[in-house]
Amino acid sequence: MRIALFLTCLVDAVVPAAGKATVELLERLGHEVVFPPGQTCCGQMHVNTGYPGEALPLIRRYVETFEPYEAVVAPSGSCVGSVRHQHAAVASGDPALAARAAAVAARTYELSEFLVDVLGVTDVGASYPHRVTYHPTCHSLRLLRVGDKPLRLLREVRGLDLVELPGAEECCGFGGTFAVKNADTSTAMLADKMRAVLDTRAEVCAASDSSCLLHIGGGLSRLRTGVRTVHLAEILASREGS
Amino acid sequence: MSSARDEVLGRIRRALADRPAPAEVRRDYRRTGELDRTALLDLLVDRLVDYKASVRRCAEPELAGTLVDALTERGAARVVVPPGLPWDLPGAVRDDDLTAAELDDLDGVVTACAVAVAETGTIVLDSSPDQGRRMITLVPDYHLCVVRADQVVQIVPEAVARLDPDRPLTWISGPSATSDIELNRVEGVHGPRTLEVVLVD
Amino acid sequence: MTVFLGLPRADPESHLHGAPFPQAARAAIADTQLRRNLGNATATIRAKRARVVGEVPDWAALRAAGAAIKDDTLARLPELLVQLEEAVTARGGTVHWARDATEANRIVTALVQATGADEVVKVKSMATQEIGLNEALEAAGIAAWETDLAELIVQLGHDTPSHILVPAIHRNRAEIREIFLREMGRVGLPAPADLTDSPPALADAARRHLRQKFLDARVAISGANFAVASTGTLSVVESEGNGRMCITLPRTLITVMGIEKLVPTWQDLEVFLQLLPRSSTGERMNPYTSMWSGAVEGQEFHLVLLDNGRTAVLSDPEGRAALRCIRCSACLNVCPVYERTGGHAYGSIYPGPIGAVLSPQMTGPSQNSTLPYASSLCGACYDACPVAIDIPSMLVHLRSQVPHPAAERAVMRSVAYAMGSPRRWAVALAVSKAGRLLGRRRGRLSTLPPPLSGWTSSRDLPLPPAESFRDWWTRTHGDGS
Numbered sequence: 015m016r017i018a019l020f021l022t023c024l025v026d027a028v029v030p031a032a033g034k035a036t037v038e039l040l041e042r043l044g045h046e047v048v049f050p051p052g053q054t055c056c057g058q059m060h061v062n063t064g065y066p067g068e069a070l071p072l073i074r075r076y077v078e079t080f081e082p083y084e085a086v087v088a089p090s091g092s093c094v095g096s097v098r099h100q101h102a103a104v105a106s107g108d109p110a111l112a113a114r115a116a117a118v119a120a121r122t123y124e125l126s127e128f129l130v131d132v133l134g135v136t137d138v139g140a141s142y143p144h145r146v147t148y149h150p151t152c153h154s155l156r157l158l159r160v161g162d163k164p165l166r167l168l169r170e171v172r173g174l175d176l177v178e179l180p181g182a183e184e185c186c187g188f189g190g191t192f193a194v195k196n197a198d199t200s201t202a203m204l205a206d207k208m209r210a211v212l213d214t215r216a217e218v219c220a221a222s223d224s225s226c227l228l229h230i231g232g233g234l235s236r237l238r239t240g241v242r243t244v245h246l247a248e249i250l251a252s253r254e255g256s
Numbered sequence: 257m258s259s260a261r262d263e264v265l266g267r268i269r270r271a272l273a274d275r276p277a278p279a280e281v282r283r284d285y286r287r288t289g290e291l292d293r294t295a296l297l298d299l300l301v302d303r304l305v306d307y308k309a310s311v312r313r314c315a316e317p318e319l320a321g322t323l324v325d326a327l328t329e330r331g332a333a334r335v336v337v338p339p340g341l342p343w344d345l346p347g348a349v350r351d352d353d354l355t356a357a358e359l360d361d362l363d364g365v366v367t368a369c370a371v372a373v374a375e376t377g378t379i380v381l382d383s384s385p386d387q388g389r390r391m392i393t394l395v396p397d398y399h400l401c402v403v404r405a406d407q408v409v410q411i412v413p414e415a416v417a418r419l420d421p422d423r424p425l426t427w428i429s430g431p432s433a434t435s436d437i438e439l440n441r442v443e444g445v446h447g448p449r450t451l452e453v454v455l456v457d
Numbered sequence: 458m459t460v461f462l463g464l465p466r467a468d469p470e471s472h473l474h475g476a477p478f479p480q481a482a483r484a485a486i487a488d489t490q491l492r493r494n495l496g497n498a499t500a501t502i503r504a505k506r507a508r509v510v511g512e513v514p515d516w517a518a519l520r521a522a523g524a525a526i527k528d529d530t531l532a533r534l535p536e537l538l539v540q541l542e543e544a545v546t547a548r549g550g551t552v553h554w555a556r557d558a559t560e561a562n563r564i565v566t567a568l569v570q571a572t573g574a575d576e577v578v579k580v581k582s583m584a585t586q587e588i589g590l591n592e593a594l595e596a597a598g599i600a601a602w603e604t605d606l607a608e609l610i611v612q613l614g615h616d617t618p619s620h621i622l623v624p625a626i627h628r629n630r631a632e633i634r635e636i637f638l639r640e641m642g643r644v645g646l647p648a649p650a651d652l653t654d655s656p657p658a659l660a661d662a663a664r665r666h667l668r669q670k671f672l673d674a675r676v677a678i679s680g681a682n683f684a685v686a687s688t689g690t691l692s693v694v695e696s697e698g699n700g701r702m703c704i705t706l707p708r709t710l711i712t713v714m715g716i717e718k719l720v721p722t723w724q725d726l727e728v729f730l731q732l733l734p735r736s737s738t739g740e741r742m743n744p745y746t747s748m749w750s751g752a753v754e755g756q757e758f759h760l761v762l763l764d765n766g767r768t769a770v771l772s773d774p775e776g777r778a779a780l781r782c783i784r785c786s787a788c789l790n791v792c793p794v795y796e797r798t799g800g801h802a803y804g805s806i807y808p809g810p811i812g813a814v815l816s817p818q819m820t821g822p823s824q825n826s827t828l829p830y831a832s833s834l835c836g837a838c839y840d841a842c843p844v845a846i847d848i849p850s851m852l853v854h855l856r857s858q859v860p861h862p863a864a865e866r867a868v869m870r871s872v873a874y875a876m877g878s879p880r881r882w883a884v885a886l887a888v889s890k891a892g893r894l895l896g897r898r899r900g901r902l903s904t905l906p907p908p909l910s911g912w913t914s915s916r917d918l919p920l921p922p923a924e925s926f927r928d929w930w931t932r933t934h935g936d937g938s
Contacts, residue, residue, distance in 0.1 A: 021926055023876065029919065030924070034929055053879070054879060059872075065870075068873035072876055156836035185835035189832070189835070191830075194908050196478070196479050196794075199798055202492075231917075231919070232915075232916030232917045233915060236903070264556060264764045268535050268771065273772075276531070276532045279526075282521065283522060285519045360668075373742070376734075378742045395706075412731050413724075413727035416723065422750055424753045426748075427730075427742070427747075432744055432745070434697045435696065438501070439498040439626070442660045446664055
């Protein structure tokens, strides 16, 4: 299958490793990956901060860039959530664009749901000999309803010791500009999430949203806990120790 | 100046200027229960006990004796009964527009009921002559309530269908309780602190 | 676009706004006792709710029906309100209409004065909290006694409610004992001197304190959980029996109700009597529900129908679903923000996720510009809501309505401009690489200037990557796509 990668602006700017891992993983599974160079951002930050007018050109760009492809995959539950739940609504003033946005959104997938639902694989041939706990992230859970798909993928990874995260479904406190506008509340939520992560004694906290990982990882780094945050794609692409 | 009534109604009509389509209400939730009579009554008893009500079961001929036993064990010598209560209880005070203060001096109240809901452990009073004014089941600290098996339904929709909204209704699920202190349930605030049910089968 | 058609917002006197949320939240978060109280209480109620909702096989169908019944009600509100008025009047009640808080307070005060009473007993009611009725009655020389245990704790503690269902959720048992010992004697029967902090002892002290007030009261004031248009039936859902005391004993009963608390038919109660108790206290059924149609058992009955900004909410097609709310407070109990800040931080008597949408809608967004941002948009509230109010989407919608700070607007516009073309975006990414110089020593960024200092106050940022994804892609896959 020919798959278009939607990198997302955050991966592009800060954590390209998650993007590279997504490409390596899909290619290893025998698929052709293309990177449409016209892409920038889904516009979620603008929509969620109250600037739908500024987001509209970004949505138009997303639709025009990805319209030619039969499948679009992004290593981010949050961005796919925005594409699916916000694009057509924000574009409602332009019914033609809204219809096109809805059509592209229906072909846009978060990585774990693409692997399990579309490609029908759970064993992607990865090996990763580490103790890992998984934070499911709010938008993957409650906007996309990915359920246990990421866990099913992780359970097939050789050498991986998966430990349950207490209070897994609770928000880490990122919330986009919430982390800055309500920094105290965000930090209080993060503190509880970090305590839960540390209680598992995992070496690695994984998730499929770079934004939440940036937040949790930023806190763990500040406290010099030694626990690393790693994107699900990087674990699934890993052949470490095999 | 227009009246507040006209103005509020006018505001609502303006607010609905986009004419939202009336929503279609699909009642595809459970409307009737599926339990047989034995299971139904057992469920009611289970849920009443779960709510800290005590339950006695008896057959129709034993009812009067069962009521007397209950009152004796409770030590309730002076209880109020509604004017249409069909059972004779020694020493009972028939409600004749007693005041709240007079009711406060009595040991308890004995009534029938209109409907009981097994799944939620609920008894509904509808102020019929065998249940009386709402006040008499509220002020005394002990309520002894008779439920007949044919009054028991399984789920809430069945109870709503049996009730007459033109009667004052009181739905009772266990004794008075509060969760206001640290969200822990504590039985016994203003309503009767003891609810006892006699289930007649 | 949203057009408000010039509909009046809530009376400015209403208890619907306070200090900006971030500042109020900071103070609340610093209070470790408060956070412990809230954490324990919300964890308890979340577990109870999950258990009793989980045992209902048709919960999804009930939830969908609840939402549809409320939407149907809102779409037909004028005819249904008139129908309610006719039904209540036909059964001996009197219906009053109030445009705003001031008018409602004036109506109720006059009704109490007409009875000659100088005190009233009250059933916990959000509508009367919203309009500041107790203060208005006090100004007229009428004492209003709150009779719900939590409201009593709040009133005796000279405090304000912090939760819709459990207004004293921010207090623990030791604090409640102190308040009872200190305050009860000043307004009536004192608490026993040997009062302990066990919840049964505290509940018993409240029972004794209020008993005489109930027996003496001539006027009661209540809210309503539901009103049935076709039958004129009002209902109050409660636990303690204080509601029954107020509704049953006094000769005059005055009910103040928002115009949205309506359901069309008697049958509709079969849905809400299942949704509400399980969502609010996490019980299969609350201990007591009272229902009455018109004036019953020799009472005098008045119903006050209140607008106070509700029609402005109704006028926004993207926001009107907030009027489905049945005040269960399930959204508060699952909200990670509420759990850390408590209800006072919201500055409105409607706190938590539903308050963050309802309060700005009622006051107008400029009066409450920080509340729509008091959420991480985690979505837990939407999942828990028994009438399926999509609170996260509504918050996002309101964020586009509030006034934005000029500096933020400038940043958002320039970022959008940079993202508007891949060429400009590539330049922006190249510039951000300069950030690598800032954190060379530790390999991460730990201090950034405002507003990003909000991030680095507790979190590091990784350095921008040495090789961007695009450079890597070109190196490994070539230029074309």
